[in-house]
Amino acid sequence: MTTDLGYTCTCCGERHDELPFAYGAPAPAFWNDSLAGTPGNVLEPERCVLGGTHFFLRGRLVLPVLDAGDDFEWGVWVSVSRENFLRAEELWDDPARVSEPPYFGWLATELPGYEPATLNLKTNLHTRPPGERPLVEVEPTGHPLAVEQREGITLVRVQAVAELLRHP
Structure with a gap:
């Protein structure tokens, strides 16, 4: 998702035409490409299994943007129990x-x-209708991500994320 908001990057000084409102991780942090095709390891667009014993589902971690008409979204992976993974597959x-x-x-x-x-x-x-990724709710603690999910962020923060990812 992007908006038509452009911005002038504070890192490189260039004008960028779009301010992205979503980023996603292609795999759980524990995945590496050497696992592909080996027994017990599967990476699909929405599901992942590592070693036949660790189970992951892809979800949307949404942060409200207080001064925009769109929410900001992190595409993330969540490690779930085998039981919940199998239940999710069943449904x-x-x-x-x-x-x-x-x-x-x-x-x-x-x-x-x-x-x-x-x-x-x-x-x-939180599961959603078929075809929609689950929503991820971070435990309501003082962690900055939990605070952002609970209280929202601003366009300034969205731009800071864009700059961080464009200029790591």
């Missing part, structure tokens, strides 16, 4: 999955620009 195409209680999980994505780190924050994964 993958079932509209009734929206009635599922949230699945407890651990954030399995290291988001840039947060201190302390975001890896292994406690989360709840």
